[in-house]
Amino acid sequence: MKNFRRSYYNAFSRFYDKFVALHSVDTQGALRRFFSDKVPVKEGDFVLDICTGTGSVLLFLREKIGPKGLVVGVDFSRGMLKVGQEKNKMYVNISLVESDVTYLPFKPNEFDAVTCTHAFYELKGETQDRVLKEIVRVLKAGKPFIMMEHDVPKSALIRVLFYIRLFSMGAKRAFYILKHETRTLKGYFRVVKKIPTPTGRSKIMICRN
Numbered sequence: 001m002k003n004f005r006r007s008y009y010n011a012f013s014r015f016y017d018k019f020v021a022l023h024s025v026d027t028q029g030a031l032r033r034f035f036s037d038k039v040p041v042k043e044g045d046f047v048l049d050i051c052t053g054t055g056s057v058l059l060f061l062r063e064k065i066g067p068k069g070l071v072v073g074v075d076f077s078r079g080m081l082k083v084g085q086e087k088n089k090m091y092v093n094i095s096l097v098e099s100d101v102t103y104l105p106f107k108p109n110e111f112d113a114v115t116c117t118h119a120f121y122e123l124k125g126e127t128q129d130r131v132l133k134e135i136v137r138v139l140k141a142g143k144p145f146i147m148m149e150h151d152v153p154k155s156a157l158i159r160v161l162f163y164i165r166l167f168s169m170g171a172k173r174a175f176y177i178l179k180h181e182t183r184t185l186k187g188y189f190r191v192v193k194k195i196p197t198p199t200g201r202s203k204i205m206i207c208r209n
Ligand SMILES: C[S@@+](CC[C@H](N)C(=O)[O-])C[C@H]1O[C@@H](n2cnc3c(N)ncnc32)[C@H](O)[C@@H]1O
Pocket: 006, 009, 020, 050, 051, 052, 053, 054, 055, 056, 057, 074, 075, 076, 077, 080, 099, 100, 101, 102, 116, 117, 118, 119, 122, 123, 127
């Protein structure tokens, strides 16, 4: 199943950026800029972006951590990472790593922030739990996990697509996440705060211990 998902993302990688720009009306990267502004990091910090895809958010995060910091993007799709490599290759403070996020190939307490944009709902229920454990392990004490996800869309057609995506993680988990997302995150983090985004289509969850 995982190999199927990986092949799907590899095929999707060729037109993924164009699809996102259309879907989120985000041609200028305004939403990613807004997200990155909410990530509380400073010059010299280490940031990990899980399920980074083509690494679009890395371009914004790298500006915040400067030349002495490092932003690491992890993804299991070689296709997505190849597109990301092309986009990010001129920056020394960006690194891309091929890995399944259920095992993060890093030492404990290594990162000043972990981020994840529009990917968490695509992970299966048990995968989400394993990933959350891994995020807690690699974060330095008190440092945040910041996640951006689609909120329930107002338009009926987009809402159907949203539910299809959500239910691809399994019906039980989908219902649970819809009702108890904050509670799920609170299983791993002491403080969970929800922030709306200017588009009204996505939400940001800031979690820390
Ligand atoms: C919808 S894309 C989001 C990409 C990016 N974060 C963005 O905002 O554009 C989901 C990404 O998650 C990755 N992914 C899904 N399951 C994964 C897993 N178990 N390990 C690593 N990456 C995974 C896919 O390869 C894909 O690139």
